[in-house]
Amino acid sequence: MSILQSEIAVGSEQYEQNREALLAQLAEVRAVQQKSIDKSYAAKPKFDKKGKILPHERVRLLLDADSPFVELCSLVGYNMHDDKDGSEAGGGIIAGIGFVSGVRALVTASNSAIKGGTMSPMGVQKTLRLQKIALEQKLPIVTLTESGGANLNYAAEVFTYGGMTFANQARMSAAGIPQISVVHGNATAGGAYQPGLSDYVIAVRKQTEMLLAGPPLLLAATGEVATAEELGGAEMHTQVSGVAEYLAENDADGIRLAREIFEHLNWKEQTSTLNHNYKEPRFAPEELLGIIPKDPKQPFDMKEIVARIIDDSDFLEFKQEYDALTICGWAKMGGIHIGIITNNGPITPQGAVKAAQFIHLCEQTQRPLLFLHNTTGFMVGTDAEQNGIIKHGSKLIQAVANATVPKISIVIAGSYGAGNYAMCGRSLSPDFIFAWPNSHVAVMGAAQAGKVLRIVAEGKQKASGMEPNPQMLDFLEQSTSMKLEQQSTALFNTAMLHDDGIIDPRDTRKVLIFLLQTIYEAQQRELNPTRFGVSRF
Template sequence: MANIESRLSAGSEAFQANRAGMLALLERIRAFEQRAASLSAASRERFEKRGQLLPRDRLALLLDPGAPFIELSSLAGLGLDNPDLDKSVPGGGLIAGIGFVSGLRCMISASDSGINAGALQPKGLDKQLRVQEIALENKLPYVQLVESAGANLMTYKVEDFVRGGNLFRNLALLSAAGLPVVTVTHGSSTAGGAYQTGLSDYIIMVRGRSRAFLAGPPLLMAATGEVATEEELGGAVMHTSVSGLGDYLAEDDRDALRIAREILGKIDWHRDQPAAAPRSYKPPRFDAEELLGVMPMDHKRPVDMKEVIARIADDSDFLEFGENYGGATVCGHVKIEGWPLGIITNNGPIDPAGATKATHFIQACCQSRTPILYLNNTTGFMVGRSHEEAGIIKHGSKMIQAVSNATVPQITIYCGASFGAGNYGMCGRGFHPRFCFSWPNAKTAVMGGEQAARTMAIVTEAAMKRKGGQADADQLEALQKGIVERFDRQMSVFVTSAHVLDDGVIDPRNTRAVLANVLAICREGDARTPQAMQFGVARP
């Protein structure tokens, strides 16, 4: 046993300041999320007149009551539809996450048709591509609740149109990989978006509401002169009785969701997987509430990441690896709800010894098939003559090699700073961790703003001297101020998560629960052998 002895003082001024800062950030995040939910809910009267359920009500009826649900990328697009964050609506026009439907853990993607008729908003494409990637990698059935006006033509970009083909390619890949794609078409699924319905294995359409056609009545008349109603062109009755696009005809949204749950309940998804016996474990010895006060709001202030580990690990038990070598890089073994997990985190920059130790630890985890959690809190790799002579580039490259080629699930949580190549060595988003979450205080950048500003000032002064001139002090000050502001503005989760550079911002107090869920997803996915085929299931 190696139980961590916490030195955290919950009554200290520093702890209380950290806690207040974290709570303020969480309140701001929840306010943004609530704005999207409220705007969607404002359409309730219109939906009820049509006999429809709101998107979040559909999702609630689809999911198993009381089962865990991990919402993904709730801040996607924040500030990209409107630079005034007080008026911006996040979410990308999509509600997505992993939850249970009839006892099956599924990836669920639901059009938020209460907002702009479900048209994809900025970064909605990236969000949808990411959830499809997660479903493919973790072998999850894919459930779509579709009602979308498609692409927003007012913000049309040709690059989004071209990249959008990946959405349909992924649906075909999911089906061919043996992962069922179940779609409820609640409303419109038109033009290119019709293939979102068409590329599904099971399609449920709602009488009088579903619409699926490549060209609607106005475009049809303009292109061919033909006159037809929406119902004649692509209604639920036509598609379930004439075209064969639809497999099930539902009377309303509730009936459609009942059918979706019944389909998933009839699939023998766990046929090859014996039910795992529950493992005994003890909860952490320290209160998860204290995670609110661990991390300082200023990333330059030191923190002992073992205080975080103590509040997420079973019984606060941590077997540290190489404790006396490369001490700023912390590696070791814990368990989460009885399941082994390797942890790599940082109490400072990564030096040559720390990089070497982390490389060894990653390879050892791969040997024993132990998943790895990266708790990011580093300002990067150490620089300076002595570190260059000690081979920081060589050893840092070995660490990046190990991260890139690891054969076990890797999960990343940005807890503090994640700067420079330290972001790469600690399995940043570019290295495709299976899941990547942020705490509200996390900062991601190539370097700190002040460091970048000072670097540019030195470069500018040197350039002026080479030209025989002298740098103007006021100009240098303005240059540095602008760089600091630009870096500080881009490094927060309100920007990185908006750009879908993580899978969502989580409350630190929920870290253990989130980890338990995603580790179970990884285990189940790695153990599952779906019936892969050469092609996806084709329509009759």
């Protein structure tokens, strides 16, 4: 056994300062999330009057009681498009992985309490990400839909990518991924194709309006006069058109039917063969709050993080004496063997070689890889260049990109430049990627970016025979630094879908075990693909 020891002075002044700083960053994220929830619940009187259940409550009713649920991409679109303060973040969708009638599933729900659940451009991108997760992890999908379709203010940004979501639905059905939809209300135009492309459709009496053209558009286009019930009501679709297979009496009944469908899917949980008698870390997860320095320029030892998230704090380090800035080693997480790569600074030529070899070893024995980001990027300078940092760094990125083992990334602190690629950032397609609220992801540090542009601008002024303007150069440096700082934060990156969500550091181990079990189940499950998917007549 190789038990990690801790040098953290829990309760010290520095520890408490670090803890308070991280808690403040977490509180900022939670406050933004709460704004969206509060805005949704503000619509409760309107939903009550119509005899409907709020979207968040629908999700809660669908999920098995007291079962784990990992929410995905909850702050997508923060401060983008129509969102001004976070109250409309989330892309109009509530989504995550949880259990429905004992089945691990991807759950999505239109947040119809905000703008009728219409789809923003980032909502479409979120849907594409969710579909990718469902296909890769072989997760059945249940959608609680009530949406006016695309937000027409951004129709040009939604149209083409929206079509991709429909193509993905068709391909998932053909791949053998069951898709169940409960139509709780309006599903118009493009919104109607989502349930139309599902394998099972549940309509709700006196609530469902599933149609390509509503009464006003129909009158304008053809002159025909018809009611919404005649065009797309629940009884019409279950009794006449055959678009829906099941007729529910209300929201709760529709969710009950969805749960019954899951009971009969013959889709058994595949994780029962895992060893669940694993040991917890030897250090409390609460201590994770005080490890990262309040000043991001201060170094810290990532093995302090590792010790608090792996089974029994047992970590077999690989090439411990060869480059201390890149840390590689083997551990167990929830009883599952994994390889861990993390950083205590920039990635040197030696560190790149070490990590690439480690990836090959994990690939050889099919051990999932966990990347814990804390790097300023690849080492620069004469020594690094002469030792082949471009060559070795490129080979590390090549190893990450081509590894077939499952890959999970957690952005713990900084993740800059090509170091983000080497550590399996979003662009390298990890199975899942989450971030801590204090984390930063950018092409380079904000201060460095400001200085770079200042030096370049000053050089141009001198080359053209001008006397350098200190005031202009100061403004350029400061404005550039401020812009990059704003665009590197955890909130900015999660809004842009650069990760799958921001997590509480104390939940890191629980989230990772859940994700590893999700991946394990996908590896064990055999799908029954068909050429064109389920035909619904």
